[in-house]
Each structure stands twice: as structure tokens, then as C-alpha cells.
Amino acid sequence: MMRSKLMNLVPRAVATTSRQMSTATKLTTVQVDDKTGIATLTMNRPPVNGLNLELLRDIHQSIEEIEGNKSRGLILTSSNPTIFSAGLDIFEMYKPDKERIRAFWTALQDVWLALYGSSVPTAAAINGHSPAGGCLLATSCEYRVMLPKYTIGLNETKLGIVAPKWFMSTFESVLPRRLAERALNQGRMFTTEEALAVGLVDEVANSKEEAIAKCAQFIGTFAKVNPLARALTKQQLRAEELKQLEDERVQDLEKFIFFVNQPAVQKGLGIYLESLKKKATK
Numbered sequence: 001m002m003r004s005k006l007m008n009l010v011p012r013a014v015a016t017t018s019r020q021m022s023t024a025t026k027l028t029t030v031q032v033d034d035k036t037g038i039a040t041l042t043m044n045r046p047p048v049n050g051l052n053l054e055l056l057r058d059i060h061q062s063i064e065e066i067e068g069n070k071s072r073g074l075i076l077t078s079s080n081p082t083i084f085s086a087g088l089d090i091f092e093m094y095k096p097d098k099e100r101i102r103a104f105w106t107a108l109q110d111v112w113l114a115l116y117g118s119s120v121p122t123a124a125a126i127n128g129h130s131p132a133g134g135c136l137l138a139t140s141c142e143y144r145v146m147l148p149k150y151t152i153g154l155n156e157t158k159l160g161i162v163a164p165k166w167f168m169s170t171f172e173s174v175l176p177r178r179l180a181e182r183a184l185n186q187g188r189m190f191t192t193e194e195a196l197a198v199g200l201v202d203e204v205a206n207s208k209e210e211a212i213a214k215c216a217q218f219i220g221t222f223a224k225v226n227p228l229a230r231a232l233t234k235q236q237l238r239a240e241e242l243k244q245l246e247d248e249r250v251q252d253l254e255k256f257i258f259f260v261n262q263p264a265v266q267k268g269l270g271i272y273l274e275s276l277k278k279k280a281t282k
């Protein structure tokens, strides 16, 4: 897979306008800036960019499109003004449909493999809250710029569920081990300011536009680096985690199916969903 991605690393022609590359997908858009050659992938599933099967499939398709169109980089962001992504859509896991939940988890694996293993430089413009699966997407990127007064983290233990190993290793690739372990066990959500202090995000910006510009600046730092050498370096650094999930995809799926169907887990998810609804009516 990586081999074919590497074939796409020939620099693209530089023009002066921005083009919408993909409108075929409903829940994501890809906009390529023809001046910089950087693609912005925007998630657009109201109300909270909950990662359901369809959104995951669209994100995956958009990443593949960006890999294929010789973009110089990928910036991931959201069309929602206050939420980057609320993480996995809990309705996919609560009282799940037998076939759909398999497709759902497989689509999540596909997205992570494509984003974490992307051959192009990646950055997240985190323009809102980013819990759990939202944090997974952001930490799969190489650089993060976040807007003030939001939260980010892996809060799974607070929901009575357990983040899979690949969520944890992605988190740990950004934070020091001791801090990652403590935050995972606590299900800790970091404010923007706390996230910056510990290095969970790299910069803070005051608007989405500024966040995207800072992401583009980061991607621009590779302009004079040989793209093949950069991609192979990234690939080698990330190979172990990618290989582990590639090798254990089926077991990972079966483990998820087994645990998510446990009565205690279902009960916990039901209570959590109720608490979210109650919050909305307060």
C-alpha cells in the first residue's frame, strides 16, 4: 500500500487558485489550494461530526483522493464552528446492527491506517472540541493547531469503555509515556491551554483561518525536503504501529464486537447517551 502511495510523490504544478476536488462525497469536502498544493479535508456531519459508518467511509475516500492527486499536504478540519469531532457516533455502538457494526469498525480501521500512514504531511486544524475518536484523528496527524477554550483527549474510561491499543499508541506517539498513561487511565480531557502546555497540540490559533494557515506553514517546512526521503522516514517511524493493526485487523474487530456487546458496556453506553440528551435539554 505504502509503495503505491510513494509513486505519487512527484511534485504537482503550481497555479494560483483553489479547487474543490470532491463533492461526490456528502459528509466531507476536499479543497486543494492551487498556490500551495495543500488539500483541506473538511468533515461535515452535523450536529457534532459523530464518526458514523458513512462519515468514516467519506473520510477514507477523501484521504485516498488526496494521496492520489499529488497534493503537497493534508489539513484536517471541521465545518462545525465549535466541534472538530465528537468521536465515534455512540449510536453505532449502542444496540448495534450485527452487519453494520462490523462495517463501522472496519471503516474506522481503514481511516486510521490511511491517515496515520499517509505519505503526505498531515496537520489538524482543531477548530472545536475533540474527544475520543476526534482526538484519535487529530493525533494521527503530524501537527496540531487548536482554537482556545475547547477540549481534547481520550475520555473512553469515563464512558466505561476501553480505547483500543492503536488509539493508545497514537496518543503515546505525541505525549510522553507517563503522561499518556495517566491521562488514558483518567479519561482526561485537556483544555486547549493544557494541551499546548503538555505538547498534545503544537500551536494555538485565534480563528479557523489562522489555524489552517499555521498548518499550511508547518507543511511548508517540508518544501525543500526530498518528498520520497520524507515519506520513507515517516513510514519507517510509524511502521511498527501500522503493521500491528494490519496484522491483527480481524482479531481487533472480533475483540471490539465481543466487548461492545457485553451487557455492562451496553448499559453504560445507554446511560451516557441519556446524560448527553439531558445536558441538551437543560
Ligand SMILES: CCCCCCCCCCCCC/C=C/C(=O)SCCNC(=O)CCNC(=O)[C@H](O)C(C)(C)COP(=O)(O)OP(=O)(O)OC[C@H]1O[C@@H](n2cnc3c(N)ncnc32)[C@H](O)[C@@H]1OP(=O)(O)O
Pocket (backbone or CB within 6 Å): 047, 048, 050, 082, 083, 085, 086, 087, 088, 089, 090, 091, 129, 131, 132, 133, 134, 155, 156, 159, 160, 161, 162, 163, 164, 256, 259, 260, 265, 273, 276, 277, 279, 280
Ligand atoms: C469494562 C471493560 C469493558 C471493555 C469495553 C470495551 C468496549 C469496546 C468499545 C471500543 C471503544 C472505542 C473507542 C471509542 C471512541 C469514541 O470516540 S466514543 C465517543 C466519545 N465521545 C464523547 O464522549 C463526546 C460526547 N459529546 C460531548 O461531549 C458533547 O456533545 C460535545 C462534543 C462536547 C459537544 O457539546 P455541545 O456542543 O454542547 O453539543 P451537545 O448538545 O452535547 O450534542 C449535540 C447532539 O449530539 C449528540 N452527540 C454528541 N456526541 C455524540 C456522540 N459521540 N455520538 C452520538 N451522538 C452524540 C448529543 O446527544 C446531542 O443530541 P441531541 O440531544 O439529540 O441533539
